[in-house]
Amino acid sequence: MLDIRIKNAIIIDGNLTPAFIGDIGIRGDQIVAIDAMADDSADLTIDASRRVVMPGFIDMHSHADLALLAAPEAESLVRQGITTIVAGQCGFSPAPLAKKYRKEMLRSLAMFLSPEIPVPWDKISTFASYLDCLERLKPAVNVAPLVGHGMIRAAVMGYAADSPSREQLHQMQRLVAEALDAGAFGVSTGLIYPPGSFSTTQEIIAALKPIGRGGGLYFSHARGEAGTILDAYAEAIEIGRQLDTAVQISHFKAAGRQNWDKASPALRLIDQARQAGLDVAADMYPYEAGWTYLATLLPRWALSGGSLRTFIRLILPNQRRKIIAAMKAGQGESIDHIEWDKVFIAGSSIANHVGHSAAELAAREKIDPYEWTLNALLKTGGKIQMIIMVSKEDNIRLQLRHPAMMIGTDGMGMSANGLMRQGIPHPRSFGTYPRLLGKYVRDEGILSLEEASWKSSGFPAQKLGLKDRGVIARGCKADLVIIDWEKVSDRATYANPWQYPAGIETVILNGKVALNQGKLSQERAGALLRFTHR
Numbered sequence: 060m061l062d063i064r065i066k067n068a069i070i071i072d073g074n075l076t077p078a079f080i081g082d083i084g085i086r087g088d089q090i091v092a093i094d095a096m097a098d099d100s101a102d103l104t105i106d107a108s109r110r111v112v113m114p115g116f117i118d119m120h121s122h123a124d125l126a127l128l129a130a131p132e133a134e135s136l137v138r139q140g141i142t143t144i145v146a147g148q149c150g151f152s153p154a155p156l157a158k159k160y161r162k163e164m165l166r167s168l169a170m171f172l173s174p175e176i177p178v179p180w181d182k183i184s185t186f187a188s189y190l191d192c193l194e195r196l197k198p199a200v201n202v203a204p205l206v207g208h209g210m211i212r213a214a215v216m217g218y219a220a221d222s223p224s225r226e227q228l229h230q231m232q233r234l235v236a237e238a239l240d241a242g243a244f245g246v247s248t249g250l251i252y253p254p255g256s257f258s259t260t261q262e263i264i265a266a267l268k269p270i271g272r273g274g275g276l277y278f279s280h281a282r283g284e285a286g287t288i289l290d291a292y293a294e295a296i297e298i299g300r301q302l303d304t305a306v307q308i309s310h311f312k313a314a315g316r317q318n319w320d321k322a323s324p325a326l327r328l329i330d331q332a333r334q335a336g337l338d339v340a341a342d343m344y345p346y347e348a349g350w351t352y353l354a355t356l357l358p359r360w361a362l363s364g365g366s367l368r369t370f371i372r373l374i375l376p377n378q379r380r381k382i383i384a385a386m387k388a389g390q391g392e393s394i395d396h397i398e399w400d401k402v403f404i405a406g407s408s409i410a411n412h413v414g415h416s417a418a419e420l421a422a423r424e425k426i427d428p429y430e431w432t433l434n435a436l437l438k439t440g441g442k443i444q445m446i447i448m449v450s451k452e453d454n455i456r457l458q459l460r461h462p463a464m465m466i467g468t469d470g471m472g473m474s475a476n477g478l479m480r481q482g483i484p485h486p487r488s489f490g491t492y493p494r495l496l497g498k499y500v501r502d503e504g505i506l507s508l509e510e511a512s513w514k515s516s517g518f519p520a521q522k523l524g525l526k527d528r529g530v531i532a533r534g535c536k537a538d539l540v541i542i543d544w545e546k547v548s549d550r551a552t553y554a555n556p557w558q559y560p561a562g563i564e565t566v567i568l569n570g571k572v573a574l575n576q577g578k579l580s581q582e583r584a585g586a587l588l589r590f591t592h593r
């Protein structure tokens with residue numbers, strides 16, 4: 060007797076096996092049979108004729124960790140077929156929190172979740188306490204947690220741009236080791252965000268020592284994705300080489316028109332590292348726009364010392380002039396040449412900013428867009444985010460085809476209704492995987508369905524050391540997505556991201572139905588995954 064039987068499906072196993080037609084039998088949380096099972100009865104039989112069944116997607120780059128603490132149903136994830144997220148990215152994670160710097164640390168997380176949305180912060184201090192809290196909330200997806208290096212550094216020395224003392228380095232190592240002991244898969248850095256941006260390469264290598272020799276993975280939002288991309292990616296690879304551990308380059312992109320020709324050499328850096336025997340891979344989301352803090356347009360030094368210092372600099376006329384000169388000279392953290400008509404305000408405490416370009420908003424006030432940006436940062440207390448058009452469509456196709464490229468959303472857990480509908484999120488939070496399958500696989504033929512599935516589940520599982528997920532095989536956990544191949548597409552746009560995709564019909568998570576013919580179930584069967592040392 061089976062719990063669930065999926066009949067007559069076009070099976071894509073996530074492991075590059077050519078598609079085949081068959082049945083899938085599920086008992087408990089496991090796949091127990093794959094073939095024709097004419098005699099075996101089941102509690103629930105799903106007729107998947109003319110439907111594609113794939114492993115649920117493993118989102119290699121998710122910022123949904125904060126949202127899960129407030130809204131564990133994770134609707135925008137489940138509805139695009141995601142069953143596992145790798146959270147704690149770009150140097151940010153909900154823990155560890157240090158008493159001394161707690162307020163500023165929580166402020167730094169506000170980019171990922173509006174502070175008005177309630178999170179049980181009183182239950183979170185150490186990394187272990189965060190994982191306990193998350194587990195008790197029963198998230199609707201599996202979570203593979205990373206600890207953010209930015210949080211570790213902030214917990215030890217706040218947002219100072221200074222170098223750590225020997226004792227402070229030891230404290231950072233202790234916090235990394237604690238997170239790994241609790242179950243973290245590794246550490247992420249976000250080297251354009253304070254305080255991670257203040258760390259030298261050698262400091263990072265020293266602080267991350269506990270992930271050395273495969274003790275954990277290293278995920279890097281590199282120090283630059285624009286003019287300095289090649290140096291930045293080389294740094295990420297070097298950190299992995301010196302630590303003797305696997306490297307994941309996050310949300311790969313060559314940002315800004317004058318850097319588009321750097322995508323190929325950046326991919327070659329990854330090739331060379333792999334040829335030299337290093338475990339280096341990357342992930343990407345298939346969109347031309349990025350999404351981040353407006354403040355990342357400022358030069359690094361302007362962001363040092365915590366937000367109060369930054370605001371003082373934004374007030375003093377001579378400092379303002381210096382900041383603008385540096386931005387014009389290409390020293391901004393996220394992009395070196397700003398096209399103001401391609402910078403759209405995605406979230407702001409001033410409601411009438413949202414949805415307009417910085418060029419438009421500056422023209423409305425009859426001031427220069429640099430001045431407008433500095434004013435807007437001051438007026439909103441820095442709580443202002445942007446969607447910025449940075450990538451070239453041809454590069455997206457080139458990157459998707461690269462053998463070391465996986466898929467990650469860089470998105471958040473959202474909902475089209477209720478509390479979790481705020482600002483203008485990047486459409487990737489709703490549509491990454493349906494867009495990959497509809498636009499790039501079916502419509503443009505950039506990848507085969509088998510390749511897309513490998514990059515969305517089999518390959519990430521292999522990298523993470525998840526031996527029983529990411530593929531459809533006997534004995535594996537039953538994390539599956541059933542897709543109407545003719546209909547699958549993303550519907551979220553930059554102007555209206557609050558739209559769930561089409562064609563993602565049914566999602567099964569740990570053997571439980573999470574989405575049933577488009578209806579979200581109340582069952583939240585996500586597991587907290589813990590890293591097992593390889």
Ligand SMILES: [Zn+2]
Nearest residue numbers: 149280309310
């Ligand atoms: Zn990032």
